[in-house]
Amino acid sequence: MEVIINKENAVTNVRLVGRLDTPASQEVSEQLEPIMANASGTIVLDCTEMSYISSSGLRIFLSLRKAAASQGGKIIVKNISDDIRQVFMMTGFLNLFEIE
Amino acid sequence: MALNDNIKTVVKKSRGTGLLLVLVAAATLEATTLIQYVSSQRMLKREASQRAESELRATRNQIMDVVDQAEAAVHNSIWIARWCLDYPDSLVVVSRRIVEENPSVMGSTFALVPGYDKNHPLFSPYVCRSPEGDIEIKSLATEEYDYPSQEWFTEPLNYGIGYWSEPYVDTGGGNVLMTTYSVPVTDESGRIAAVLTADVSLDWLTDLVGSVRVYPNAFSVMISREGTIMVSPVEEFNMQRSIQDYAKGARDTANFNILAAAMLNGKSGNLVLGQRRRERTSVFYGPVEKTGWSMAIVIPDSEIYGEIRRMGVLVGILMLVGLSMLILILTATARSQLKYAEVNEKKERMEHELSIGHNIQMSMIPKTFPPFPERKDIDMAATIVPAKAVGGDLYDFFIREEKLYFCIGDVSGKGVPASLLMSVTRTLFRSVASHEKSPQRIVTLINDAMSDMNENDMFVTFFCGILDMATGHLRYCNAGHNPPLIFTDEVRMLPVLPNLPLGVMGGVHFPEQELDLACDNALFLYTDGVTEAENISHEQFGEDRMISVLRERRDSQGHLKAMEKAVADFVGDAEQSDDLTMLFIHYLNDMKPDATERHLILHNNIQQIPQLADFIETIANEMRLDQGLAMSLNLALEEAVTNVILYAYPAGSDGLVDIEAIMGKDILEFIISDSGVAFDPTAAPEADISLGVEDRPIGGLGIFLVRNIMDTVSYQRTDGKNILSMTKKL
Numbered sequence: 001m002e003v004i005i006n007k008e009n010a011v012t013n014v015r016l017v018g019r020l021d022t023p024a025s026q027e028v029s030e031q032l033e034p035i036m037a038n039a040s041g042t043i044v045l046d047c048t049e050m051s052y053i054s055s056s057g058l059r060i061f062l063s064l065r066k067a068a069a070s071q072g073g074k075i076i077v078k079n080i081s082d083d084i085r086q087v088f089m090m091t092g093f094l095n096l097f098e099i100e
Numbered sequence: 101m102a103l104n105d106n107i108k109t110v111v112k113k114s115r116g117t118g119l120l121l122v123l124v125a126a127a128t129l130e131a132t133t134l135i136q137y138v139s140s141q142r143m144l145k146r147e148a149s150q151r152a153e154s155e156l157r158a159t160r161n162q163i164m165d166v167v168d169q170a171e172a173a174v175h176n177s178i179w180i181a182r183w184c185l186d187y188p189d190s191l192v193v194v195s196r197r198i199v200e201e202n203p204s205v206m207g208s209t210f211a212l213v214p215g216y217d218k219n220h221p222l223f224s225p226y227v228c229r230s231p232e233g234d235i236e237i238k239s240l241a242t243e244e245y246d247y248p249s250q251e252w253f254t255e256p257l258n259y260g261i262g263y264w265s266e267p268y269v270d271t272g273g274g275n276v277l278m279t280t281y282s283v284p285v286t287d288e289s290g291r292i293a294a295v296l297t298a299d300v301s302l303d304w305l306t307d308l309v310g311s312v313r314v315y316p317n318a319f320s321v322m323i324s325r326e327g328t329i330m331v332s333p334v335e336e337f338n339m340q341r342s343i344q345d346y347a348k349g350a351r352d353t354a355n356f357n358i359l360a361a362a363m364l365n366g367k368s369g370n371l372v373l374g375q376r377r378r379e380r381t382s383v384f385y386g387p388v389e390k391t392g393w394s395m396a397i398v399i400p401d402s403e404i405y406g407e408i409r410r411m412g413v414l415v416g417i418l419m420l421v422g423l424s425m426l427i428l429i430l431t432a433t434a435r436s437q438l439k440y441a442e443v444n445e446k447k448e449r450m451e452h453e454l455s456i457g458h459n460i461q462m463s464m465i466p467k468t469f470p471p472f473p474e475r476k477d478i479d480m481a482a483t484i485v486p487a488k489a490v491g492g493d494l495y496d497f498f499i500r501e502e503k504l505y506f507c508i509g510d511v512s513g514k515g516v517p518a519s520l521l522m523s524v525t526r527t528l529f530r531s532v533a534s535h536e537k538s539p540q541r542i543v544t545l546i547n548d549a550m551s552d553m554n555e556n557d558m559f560v561t562f563f564c565g566i567l568d569m570a571t572g573h574l575r576y577c578n579a580g581h582n583p584p585l586i587f588t589d590e591v592r593m594l595p596v597l598p599n600l601p602l603g604v605m606g607g608v609h610f611p612e613q614e615l616d617l618a619c620d621n622a623l624f625l626y627t628d629g630v631t632e633a634e635n636i637s638h639e640q641f642g643e644d645r646m647i648s649v650l651r652e653r654r655d656s657q658g659h660l661k662a663m664e665k666a667v668a669d670f671v672g673d674a675e676q677s678d679d680l681t682m683l684f685i686h687y688l689n690d691m692k693p694d695a696t697e698r699h700l701i702l703h704n705n706i707q708q709i710p711q712l713a714d715f716i717e718t719i720a721n722e723m724r725l726d727q728g729l730a731m732s733l734n735l736a737l738e739e740a741v742t743n744v745i746l747y748a749y750p751a752g753s754d755g756l757v758d759i760e761a762i763m764g765k766d767i768l769e770f771i772i773s774d775s776g777v778a779f780d781p782t783a784a785p786e787a788d789i790s791l792g793v794e795d796r797p798i799g800g801l802g803i804f805l806v807r808n809i810m811d812t813v814s815y816q817r818t819d820g821k822n823i824l825s826m827t828k829k830l
Binding site: 019021022023026052053054055056058059062063065066069082083086087090091092096 | 706707709710713727728731732734735738739742787789790791792793794796798799801802804805808809
């Protein structure tokens, strides 16, 4: 799993490339800690290249969402695949995130 | 059987009834004939009586003519005679006039009562006609004749009226039968003075009476007042014997006496003489007035009834002949009916037994469809519609060692022999195919066995195939049977070598052919009962119609039903001429490995999760699952396995997770087991996905996903192991 973080002004662009399974989530979680600590701006989670997500991946998404919510920031989920959209729907995440 | 018993009883009864019938018929016929006979006899008697009476009447009338004529001649002369009394010499004139004027009067006299005229104590001039016709005059006043003593003279004087004398043979006048009518003549003072007579010849009477012939053998008799036989067929009796005399010598004296008395008393009537039937004679009699005569017509009964008796005999003979024939015919009919009933019963019993045989045979042939309900790789249907109760078509199939053995056959001929050979063929197929693995061997062995025992030159067209259920590889061998149809992208004839039918000769080589069936390919086997089904105008159903029926997509049972209906519609009212047998094999194996198991064992290390992903991907590819389903399964498995890896074993200790995937046809089962601490993930509370961001807990989604993705999730703790089973229908 590769995480590419790109900050442009107040928007933090996070590209998630590959499978966000349990082991990957542990790494990604560490990598995203700075962003989570400073989540007052807009964070775009670019899922164009994310092929899979497990519940631990969903936890990261929810943690980010909670952090943003507490800090007045904003999370935008971008380009999820249909299969992942199914998972989002199943888990009620479609209601929790702004999805583009 | 019951029916035949009835027929037998009826026939047996009808034998008795038949005899009774004959007897009744005979009795009725006899009675009718008897009544007819009796009434005919009466009629004949009446007819005879009428004829006799009319003859009697006619004869009497003729006699009376003569009698009246004579009487009139005499009476008409009385006044002259009276006038002449005073002149006796002129008396001859009176007699002469009587003779001359009446041809039937042969002679006449005017005889004075002796002493009436003193000059002529005896005076009786007699005028007569000589045989030559001349008038002669003689005197009867001779001593030797002594006319005053003659009957013709005394009787009228006694009675005082006209009197007809007894007939007599006039010796003087040429032996002529005569009778005399004499009348007393009184003078003016009322004294009897003389007797005037007229002699009447009775020669004509003999002719007249003799000519009365009512029947050829009948005869007539005339007797006088005294009973003298005047006229009869027996010459020597005439004027010689009296009826009284005759009665004494007659056979039936008693009745003859009655007859004689009746006739002498001037009665009329009839009487039967003779004791014995054959000798019986009917006598019809009646008087001839004035003369005191009586006439009888005698008719032998054989004359009267002769015809009817002959007829009676003839009718009797005819009746006997007829009755004998009736009995013969009746007996023959009864016998043949009994025989028919017996033959029928035998036939029925045989047919019954054969139908039992047929039922047994049919019961051995697979008849339950679908035959292999547990199998998804094959859909089969088969049917036999026999033309006669017992048919000669057969089909059979069974699966042995994952191979479908099937056959179809058509025995030459129909009915019982065909059915027997069909049984033999089917039995041979079962026994040979149970250990042989190639159609060629099966067909060859059946053919050899059948040729050995085939003494009736019957044969069987036969097609045998073996389909490898796993691979779709079909091996087949044809023995003169109609080529089956194969359904691929199109419907066409399966290429077959014709080969000889089974049972023609032994030792023949039957080449084998082969072909690969893909999933959804099908075979349609049939007998010529389908293609050669004929309608009323003798058109055949044909292969084109057959193929066009099969073009529509149906399941195998549907195909056969459609074909049966199409044939039935085509045939219409024509009689089904041959067995209609069809076998449809729809191969549906899409080559998915059947219930294959895959195994993955992971250590309790989260870094091994990608191995699980690979494992799932392999299974998904193997089962050709779509990507979305593959991802879902991966997710569910990862959640369940992660749970074990992270929590089942105490931190730092080494543990294993066993993941077993069981790939069914349409179901995928995963069994995840570990030896860690007992933990039932299914007992975890359901996550509430409706909560908002703030309230939503971070965890708890893992088991939620498992539950949502899989169709069933179950946990059990067995032998110190946590066993989580999850299934997903495909």
